Structures are given as structure tokens and as C-alpha cells.
Amino acid sequence: MKSVTARGDRLKQLKTLAGVLAISIDSCENARALPALAKQYRETVREIEEIEGAQGACKSARCRN
Numbered sequence: 001m002k003s004v005t006a007r008g009d010r011l012k013q014l015k016t017l018a019g020v021l022a023i024s025i026d027s028c029e030n031a032r033a034l035p036a037l038a039k040q041y042r043e044t045v046r047e048i049e050e051i052e053g054a055q056g057a058c059k060s061a062r063c064r065n
Contacts (some may be wrong), residue, residue: 018044034047 022026028034 011048014044014048014051018048041043 018041019045021037025034025037025041028037
């Protein structure tokens with residue numbers, strides 16, 4: 001995670017975070033921590049989808065010079 005953060009690519013950072021959160025959720029033994037992890041995972045996935053959607057929109061013909 002540290003190397004991805006150092007490079008500064010937001011989408012890669014979020015995808016790495018989503019992977020870390022998914023592993024944490026799968027291995028979580030603390031029932032009190034699980035809701036917070038799940039919420040953070042949902043928010044991270046939502047942000048990934050927003051960025052990918054924005055990037056996809058800019059690849060359309062109307063965004064080209």
C-alpha cells in the first residue's frame with residue numbers, strides 16, 4: 001500500500017485499499033469492527049466507480065479534441 005500511495009495514482013490507491021478492506025472483512029473476528037469495515041469498503045467501491053465512470057465518459061467522442 002505504501003508504494004501505491006507514494007506514486008499518487010488515486011484509482012490505484014483506491015483499488016489497493018478495496019483489496020485490503022476485503023481481506024480484513026473476510027478475516028474479521030470482531031463483530032463490532034465489521035460494520036465499519038463494510039461501510040468503508042462500500043464507500044471505496046463507490047469512489048472507484050465514480051472515477052472509472054468519469055474516465056469512461058471522457059473517452060467518448062464528445063470529450064475528444
